[in-house]
Amino acid sequence: MVALPALLDGWPGPGLTLDGQGRPLFLNTGAKLLVERHDGWLAELGRWAASGGPLTEPHRSVPVETGSGPGVVEFTSVLLSDGGVLCLGREVTLERRLRHALTESRQRYKDLVDISSDFAWEVGPDGRFVFVSAAGAIGYHPDDLIGRHPSEFVLADFADQPLPFDTGVAIERTEVWLRAKDGAAACLISSAVPLIGPQGDWIGARGACRDITEARVKGMELAQVRLREKYLGYIVSSTRDDVDPAKTLEIAVGVAVNATGSAGARLYARTGDVFSEAAAQLPMAEDIRPDIAPFLEQVAEKVEPMTGRSGSYNMLATRTLFRHEVNGAILVWRNDGQDWTDEDLSMIQAIADQVGVAVAQARYQERLKTLSERDGLTGLYNRRTFMEMLESRLDKQTGGGSALLYFDLDNFKAVNDKLGHGAGDDVLRAVGELLGRLARPSDLCGRLGGDEFVLWIDRVDEEQAVAVADRLLREAAEFLRPLSASPEKPLGVSVGIACYRGGSGELAQGLVDRGDQGMYAAKRMGKGHRALAPALVAG
Template sequence: MSKAKTTRTPDSAPDNTHLLEGYPGPAFLVARDSSILAVNERGVEMAPMLMRERSTDVVGMVKAAAVTKVIVAQSVELTLGDNKLQLEVTVIPSVGSDSFLVLVRDVTLEQNLRPALIESRQRYRDLVDISSDFAWEVGPEGEFVFVSAKNALGYATEEIIGRHPHDLVIDAAAYRPLPFISDQPVDDVELWMRRPDNSLACVAVSSRPLFDDVGLWLGARGVCRDITREREREAALMRARHREQILHYIIRAIRNEVEPQNMLTAAAAAASRALAAAGCRVFRATSSGKFQVAAEFADIGENCLFETELEKIEQTDGVFEREIGPWRALGATTNYRTTINGGVCIWKAKSLGEWAEDERLLITDVADQLGIAIEQINNHERIVRLSRTDALTGLLNRRAFYEDEMPRRLQRLARGTGKAALFYVDLDNFKQVNDEFGHNRGDEALIAARDLLLEHSRPGDLIARIGGDEFVMWLDGISTDLARNRAADLIAASAKLAQYSEGLETSLGLSTGIAIYDPKLSESLDELLARADVAMYSVKRDGKGGFEIALPPAEK
């Protein structure tokens, strides 16, 4: 630093001029009347401006120092054109002299920087608060010495200060190093911490180590960001995707099957495998509201009556979890357009614990898809039934009898020696009933004829309406004598049909032709029907209201 140059006034004391040497800022001596006695080089220009007209703040400070005999310090603002200087002025009374030493320090830069520094610090704090949940610092002892938030992870500040991070971090020994006491910078290390209520929080930690001048570790400081909700959302999304994958797997299993009944069997197997269950049952609801097993994977016997629980399902939210025998079952009803049409149930060993929430959600999703599949099966069966049955009587129609049922029956009989009988039944005088009384009376007569045939047949026999007033009845395992007796009973019972032709000259009745099927003769269905038809028309020619058994093919 260069030596300060000192300017003396004529009245200045030479022995006081050394006071101004070496001062880095403006310095000058003034008399009691504020006249300048001496000034250093840096104060040559400033001293007159501060003392001008003897009425500035500095003049007042000199007067105060003269009266109080103590040092007076004050901030003074000096205007220079468009600029303003901020000065720290100190007036020191000289001991044994009637002069005063005035020292000036320009603090304009400091004053201008202070708001910027304050703003910068606040900006930094705001950014820290926004970017993290709390900032922290750990001291040399490895204990928290500072926490920025008043409620970090639910803790009050005093509950964390003085504690070691190991007390809060789950499985802290697994982290090498633990971010809170790391001697290396770490960024976004995820770890689990314990909240005051013992719940867990997933926290992303970033930290920087602190060292002294010789490299000794003094601690670390950093920030923590609570990402528990993010991880929970990610976990929930992953579980949802997993459920979706399982559901798609089950749906594919259903769609890959052509036969409707196989759809439910495939769904039961797929659901059991996908949910790691011991087995699965799919039920269909009957018109009476009961549940019947429609498909099953892994049979567990008749003692586990899951259907009983399904019938109680309305008492729950649509999903039930029960201990049934040695199993823990999870089931749900299937619906289509808010109507229960079945159910699904899976089971596992009790030792495997309760079903998880994801599995409860998934069984509901599976039930929704099965509800659609069951409805499709119901519709398919309804269409098949309509295509196979006569709309008025509910009996098999001509196509179902000729194309579906009879070929199977004949093929089965061809492998054995048992006989069967084909009854070809025609209503006598039915046209007159229709013409005289109308089609409603005719329909009633047809239904009455159907009832007669049902009364004189067995559960395994086939009955079909193949024309307007023509019926056929197939009886398996029946001999010629039994067929004759059955026909005689049928003709006798047909007398009750006369009530539908009351008032007419001719009565409503039955004419029946019977052909006995013998597998040894290798007779075709057309040939069999032709023989029965010939026998029936023979009865018609002989006066109607009777039956005739056609001769075997070899005896014609």
């Protein structure tokens, strides 16, 4: 017993000695630390030792409290010559958790296979089935398939096509046509991966199939299936090869018209609950338009394609999805008196399945373009975009007049100082709304930075430009005053007016600089004024 304390102090885990009645004699640092956290394990270990447990069960696992939460320590016991027990422990929490996770993941995998596929399988090195899931497949019991080669069940028309059962690469959603037990054609969609041996040789494959015969071939001949895949392949290749998602959307609506024999098609993108047109094929009949919005609202709630009528027109539509959310819809119509077939419904659904990602990409590009061109706070053009667009306007205007209003906010600093920058942001957003109301479609509005704004007024003379500046002064004072820091510091604007003559050769930056000079001239007159900028000096 003399050497035991030294032995226990050198043990990397918890260790202790107990007397014949299970009472602790010596605990090392690890054991003391566990006792400080919770001592229930020590009492359990003592009862086990006192009952003669070490004689029949030399290994004992007890629950403990570790620094990271509940855990388990496994003690190995050794009987001592004086009747005591030496217990050396090691923490097995992680080992237990990993073992449990492994067992759980295996069961989860089995459950997922069972619920996600009609037919899970594995073939061996000779290409024959070595495993078939319990439900069997295409009318056969698993025992009827194991030991047989998949080629025995392949339809003659598809015998020369690659099969998932002998694939050398991972494949997803590949169709395979098999002959069911009753002799009927069965279409399975399969995903599979090859099995590679230690030497890099092919030793089999495994995968899962789902029977899509009813949805895919009801009322169809095999030639129709091939045509369908040709159409879809066109969309898929466009999605893969075309950089512009809008091009894919245009191709998709063209395919929808050709594949369904419709009189026209539209593809819509959805933002919130609003559908907006993203691509079109052939003119739309005017008497359809009023019925589209309520029809698409119903379509968005339906998993399957939906048909409807608008006057003499038959409509067919289905939603598109991206990450399990409705992000658009594709609509076709015709007025030939024919009803939509199951093939039409299946085709429109297949197209929607392919273009959901393209719709998301197109909207994403629109957002990126907006973010790159617009000021995030006010929605106005940012400095870079405004200057580029202004330069383009100046280049194109060969005669006549236009004007640039350059203005900043009066008493804006008081808002930030007294009410905080959140209130200041509200003021800037209000200026964006104000310019949105004031500007015409042909005008340009921008925020150059801080509280400095510009308004390009297209095709006006000096008198008209001054009238717009006066209106801006009035409306800004009225619209912004409620957002002021105090009555003594009312919000308003000071405006510089830089008139432009087409063909003068003045650059955008020079025009903006003149507007800036005019704004400072207005400031010197007192807040809430406007002033004409210095005239362009001839070069």
